[in-house]
Amino acid sequence: MNKFYIVATPIGNLEDITLRALRILKEIDLILCEDTRVSRRLLDKYEIKTPLLSYPADNPKSGRSKSQNTNHKLQTIFKEIESGKTLALISDAGTPCISDPGSFLVSKIKEKFGDSIQIIPIPGASAVITALSGAGVPASDFLFLGFLPHKKGRETLFKEIAESERTVVFYESPHRIIKTLESLKLHLGNECKIVLARELTKIYEQIVSGNPEEILKYFNENEDKIKGEFVVVVSKSKV
Ligand code: SAM
Numbered sequence: 001m002n003k004f005y006i007v008a009t010p011i012g013n014l015e016d017i018t019l020r021a022l023r024i025l026k027e028i029d030l031i032l033c034e035d036t037r038v039s040r041r042l043l044d045k046y047e048i049k050t051p052l053l054s055y056p057a058d059n060p061k062s063g064r065s066k067s068q069n070t071n072h073k074l075q076t077i078f079k080e081i082e083s084g085k086t087l088a089l090i091s092d093a094g095t096p097c098i099s100d101p102g103s104f105l106v107s108k109i110k111e112k113f114g115d116s117i118q119i120i121p122i123p124g125a126s127a128v129i130t131a132l133s134g135a136g137v138p139a140s141d142f143l144f145l146g147f148l149p150h151k152k153g154r155e156t157l158f159k160e161i162a163e164s165e166r167t168v169v170f171y172e173s174p175h176r177i178i179k180t181l182e183s184l185k186l187h188l189g190n191e192c193k194i195v196l197a198r199e200l201t202k203i204y205e206q207i208v209s210g211n212p213e214e215i216l217k218y219f220n221e222n223e224d225k226i227k228g229e230f231v232v233v234v235s236k237s238k239v
Contacts, residue, residue: 002081002117004109005088006102008095008124012202014045016125022046024122029085032077034101038092053077055089057101074108081113088122095126099146099171127231128169131197134207137167137235145170148180155183162187167235174227178219184234185212195233204228 005024010016025031025048032055033039039052055077056070080087089096089105096102109117132139143166148157161168161184172180177196184194190211198206206225208218219226 002084002113003086003120004081004117005086005120005122006096006106007088007090007122008126009039009042009090009093011094011125011127011130011200012205014042016201017042017046018122018124021122021124022048024088025050025090027086028088030080030087032087032089032105034092039090042090055102055105057104074105077105077109078112081109081117093125093127095124098126098128125201127171127197127200127229130200131195131207131231131233132167132169134197134200135167135195135233135235136209136239137193137195137233138237138239139167142167142169144168147171147173150176158183158187161234165236167233167237169231169233172230172232174230177226177230177232178216180232181212181216181219184232185216188212188234188236192234192236195235197231197233198225199228200231202228 005028007021007024009021025043028050031039031050031052033052034054034057036052036054043050043052056073077087089102091100091102097106106119110119128144132142143164145157145168148154148170181194190213192211193209194212194215195207195209196215198204198208208215210218
């Protein structure tokens, strides 16, 4: 049976990849990635020569010109699979399909090939799990929201976060992090613990904890730290 691998790659530190992932990426025929320049850095480090092809990121219903390009790429990928090649999907960072565009492609492959293809996920780094493991808050069960919407539905989500008894985790960009902290302060007050995990596994990795007011004060006094990639963890209970 043909196999299609979904392979987790590092979220920063290029050493954070499993031996199995490296072996598979070396052995297979074609790697589907988001940005070939980003993935090339990883492959070069491990001397992996497998060809790269960028995969369709959008849903074809979302726009005409994009959709033609997407359909064309999908057909190319289907043909590669039909010719008996083994493919793997990776993303720019972390586990494919977790808040990145892989899910659309995986759903299309399942739709087209059904049980005649074995989809094999290869586990590894993901920012949500890495942040939670270092947060020091209850993490037996949690609510993961991915990226919060920029406009519609944003306020409703903050209300849901305020009402949730579970630890809540989401991804945020440096452009919106202060606004987000202000909204958390507004909706939750200071009766909660926020953990901001920034630049995980990278040189400037930082995990800052406190109530919303303390975290806001920290970032207002250290504006140079408002950059890089963030995971926000919100908890109302103690471990
Ligand atoms: N698929 C990835 C995963 O498994 O974590 C997530 C991809 S999503 C497009 C990118 C977001 O994940 C960033 O904006 C940031 O919120 C979070 N992220 C990724 N790498 C990170 C890191 N090294 N440190 C903190 N957050 C990170």
